[in-house]
Amino acid sequence: MSRSKPPSNTPADGSGHYLKRELYQLVRRDPAIFEFLQNGSLDGIWYWDLENPEHEWMSHGFWELFGYDPADKPHLARSWQDMINPHDLETALENFNRHCADPKHPYDQLVRYRHKDGSTVWVRCRGLAIRDEHGKPVRMLGAHTDETALKQTEIELRRKTEELERSNADLEQFAYVASHDLQEPLRMVASYLQLIERRYRHRLDDDANEYIDFAVEGAVRMQSLLNDLLIYSRVGTRSTSPTPADSDRALDTALANLEAALTETRGIVQREPLPVVLADATQLVQLFQNLVGNALKFRSEDPARVHVSARRCADGFRFTVRDNGIGIDPRFHDQIFTVFQRLHNHETYDGTGIGLAICKKIVTQHGGRIWVESKEGRGAAFRFTLLSGDGAEADQ
Structure with missing residues (x-):
């Protein structure tokens, strides 16, 4: 492929940038490039001169995604590298090097950029190395997709899930403690009621004996309920x-x-x-x-x-x-x-x-x-x- 030389100067808005003109020619000539752009669901594209790595053309959408006026940003690689999360930059560069060495290794990762207002923009960044007749990477075509809303939803869902898990754990612990700690006083109530029933049944009238029977039955039923509640709580905590x-x-x-x-x-x-x-x-x-x-x-x-x-x-x-x-x-x-x-x-x-x-x-x-x-x-x-x-x- 024939390549343009970096010009001494280009319009500030990037409309006549040599990389942009070259990309247009590339899209017209190579259907695979068009498919890449079409399938990218793009929020911004970039085209990087790997032979002159300080030069990189970025679309208007690239900068608008981060809250900047494209006219204020030069078409230079360092422009975006100051905005990306340092850890994510390392990941992106590692994937870039691996993709250049092996076309089968995808250049595709989720990275964080700092918006002009200080907030975080989550971007899926994908790229495709353009190679010369010898297979050497000479350009890099990239596409950005804004994943911020999806990522925020994922983070919020994870937070709510963790809260729910903590709440369920607290409830299970409460059920365990409550059912366990209530057993002893309930056993005491049932034991004394049964003692009264054995010692004084012959001294009490039928109504009193019936009331004691009801009380004993209720206490025994409550003990059974607490035992089952204890088993229920242990399913989550003792398994x-x-x-x-x-x-x-x-x-x-x-x-x-x-x-x-x-x-x-x-x-x-x-x-x-x-x-x-x-x-x-x-x-x-x-x-x-x-x-x-x-x-x-x-x-x-x-x-x-x-x-x-x-x-x-x-x-x-x-x-x-x-x-x-x-x-x-x-x-x-x-x-x-x-x-x-x-x-x-x-x-x-x-x-x-x-x-x-x-x-x-x-x-x-x-x-x-x-x-x-x-x-x-x-x-x-x-x-x-x-x-x-x-x-x-x-x-x-």
């Missing part, structure tokens, strides 16, 4: 990093913990071979225990029948815990996974309304999702996904 966990072994432990309930309800759990998944093993036991225990609690008039299975899916494995119980109205499918949400009163079914919320928190914490498929009176199928722990590819 370990997920490691390969044997689902079959976790279900074995859960069923052993539920042995008394299975005997009492004459419940039967059928199962298929279960996979190895990435999970906190203790929480996996809790997940199975809550779902199977839920099936035993909300059984129909027939003995409880529970079937546990797993299938490969795009997310790893999809587990199903299916029962023949009373079922759930589709209107409440989302509500049941919320803390303290109950569809039945304490007289009909005991519990705190936290069990399924714990399940959702465990699954979500492991990067999965949980949902229910059910109709009232027709049983329920609780499904959840977990990542595979055996390194195998999941079926799509």
Whole structure:
């Protein structure tokens, strides 16, 4: 390619600059240059003479992006180098050198410029080396895209996410402390009420005995609620990093913990071979225990029948815990996974309304999702996904 010599002087506005004239000729001659400019989504372009590196032509948009009048800025490389963040300048120069040495290495980076008013302008800076017939870089064509709004949104989103994480951590810690610290005084209340009931039942009338029964029942129910709240808070604060966990072994432990309930309800759990998944093993036991225990609690008039299975899916494995119980109205499918949400009163079914919320928190914490498929009176199928722990590819 034939190249112009740097002139002794050019118009201040850059309209007759030799690099600008050369760029026009280059665009007309080489379609690849036009494509580069067209695809750049430009907020400014620049064209740099690598043989005379002090000379660099910048478009009006280049300077207007930073709040300057283009007429006040000379077409010299040092003009912009005083405005760019020093660390980003190092990155840009490193990428420039690598791109000149190897055309396959892209000259593309996000850099920070200082606006005339002192604010920061985030710019995606891309470039393409123009080479002579021997492959030597002789010019550098560059394009700027203003990324400030996008970057500010990203920074604000990160800030809000960090605030939310701190808030959730504070809430979990509060729930843990509150539920833990309230246990002892509540145990004392329940113990003394039961002591009064044993020692003075024969001295009190029926109404007084009934009141004591109500108080003891309330204290016991509160203890159960605090225990579940403690478990819920620990899901976020006491979990370990997920490691390969044997689902079959976790279900074995859960069923052993539920042995008394299975005997009492004459419940039967059928199962298929279960996979190895990435999970906190203790929480996996809790997940199975809550779902199977839920099936035993909300059984129909027939003995409880529970079937546990797993299938490969795009997310790893999809587990199903299916029962023949009373079922759930589709209107409440989302509500049941919320803390303290109950569809039945304490007289009909005991519990705190936290069990399924714990399940959702465990699954979500492991990067999965949980949902229910059910109709009232027709049983329920609780499904959840977990990542595979055996390194195998999941079926799509």
